[in-house]
Amino acid sequence: MPCLCLQVETSVFMKLRKAGSFNDKLLTDNMTGSYTADTLLKCTSFCASQSLCVSLFFNINNGLCQTHSVVFTDPTSSLVSVNTSYFYITKGNSVLQPIKECDDPPPETGVVWGAGTSFLSSRRPYTCAGALLPKVSDVECHTSGNWTLMSDFCRDLESCEDVQMCSSTNLDGTYQLYPPVLGGHGVNIYCHNMATVPQAYVTLFEENMSRNDYSLRTWTFPCIFQDRVGDATAYFNKISVSLVDMSVNRDDYTFAVTCQESPSRSIPGFGEAGGCSHDYMWRDYRQCPAPGVFVINTNGTGLKISPTCSWSADGAYGSRVEPIEWSSDGLKIQTTFDAWCGSFKPDALYLEYSSSSDIRGIATIPTCPPN
Template identity: 30%
Template sequence: MIKVWTASEISLRQVRTRLDLIEPSLAIWSGFNYPFIWCGLECLKEHNCVSLLYNSTEMSCKLFRVIYNEDKDGDDTVKYYILDRGRTRWVPESCKDVATCSGTTTDGEYWIYPQATNRKRVKIFCNNMSSDPLEYITLRNTNSFNEHDKSNWPIMWQQCQSSYIPPLKRADFQKVGIQIQTMEVNGLDFTFALLTGTPTISYGEIRDCNGESFRSPCPHFARATINTKGTGLVIDPSLTWGVIKGHYPEIRNFQKSTDDSEISFTCAGWCARCGPASGPIIFQYQLRMHKP
């Protein structure tokens, strides 16, 4: 049950949320040795205060101009209070909002509420916060894409060679850049990618130049591995994967997990580029999977 405390002009609605959902850096005021009612009065005095976190053991008070999502089902929930005085809810929709609201210049992970996810919270890595903030998704598992081209041919212009001259050009992404307004991937942003050589492919693309797809036997060396587990996001399930361009090209061995978080495929052609065929890569909010 949600309780309401009222004292003078203060009306505080108690809800529960997880402590890890609250960003301490966004506190507009904090103090210690404050009784709960004084904490509420401080919030009322602060023009931008819409919520507060109170620790009765420490008698500590933190005030926020952000209203965080409720979470009643988490294992480690805390009491959290929302000031009811007719304020419009405000949440940061971008890293620039976080920087403007809190004054922080520290790069790191923050909860963002993009319009593209209907303001469902998403953990975003904010980079370059001291000047022009940019948004990235931190990938818990490296996402890898490689490129086989004529520089890898042991014999020039011979198709279906059984081996290649290493290394293959490669991009291993630890974070991927996005346009926060649309959640579209900036596939050529290699800020947080480990590069082998100078690949011409972007996030989600691979390229193979070992032989026309109808030839057999004919090995192909281009492979894509996408894994968004743990990010709360998946690539738009309606996106079609296939051939982008090439001579006698074909996408092969395409696999996608039932929860859409894992995708892998290979590519064949002379030369062939495979990847997102129906449009750009756009991240979507992943609905929580219910345990059986």
């Protein structure tokens, strides 16, 4: 068998050997490069410059030079390529193997590795079993001998978009998700609009209501009041949240029951109250409480309003708000408010994990076929 000497290493010759069974044939699997070379020696130099190259195809007429990381032995599936020859490298009497830089990726429960090599710069795809997603699309073998990730290849589902990514068959419903901002705690999230742009909601199990009340009341006991048309109330069954920071969209009424007596009276958002009574200044609040009110109760969600949240009052001619009542476990917040046309609103509302709250309802385990 003809051969071409490449180099000498302590009397061990590196030889380029021709495989006659591949004459006028070409394979494109496991390529490490494709070049144009005017001579076989030039093509060989391209191969010698690569740590992965152990064989090559060279066409003497058009100069096609393909380098490969495997030594082929079966020409059955090859393409016809007239004037092409195939060569592989031997070291002494042994077929040269590519430089191996990484061990196989470590086994991990739930990780299914795709086909691939473990040589320098090789990439290995993988999938995650169950309700998990890969942290990256694939891992790469680095010169350090380590892969891009060496452990913890998969992550929990963090958002409704993740549920949608798992499978387009996942419909609107409640799923257990793990928003990173909650520090690894799982909560039940209702995913809405899964066929288009998903939106996350927290389902509420207790009364959560906000009211703008425009009744006139007197200080006499019992309270005597005149109800002026224009009250507006909202009862929230679910609240819209951003799972990035767990902020609440207070003006989402998709899952709220609202009552608006007059179009001129705005519906209060979640955690808001309003009023418009010019007699608020002299009313005896011990006998006639303020008409505007909000109640927040997150019991059953595994979440609570962050204690750092604050509210601000405004009124055209002044306002009065009772002290905000927080339950000892932080799950229930309520107060009453009145003004000569004003409102009492939070600057922002954020949810955080609560160890005091149970988690009610049943969450669906997302369908995540191998991706």
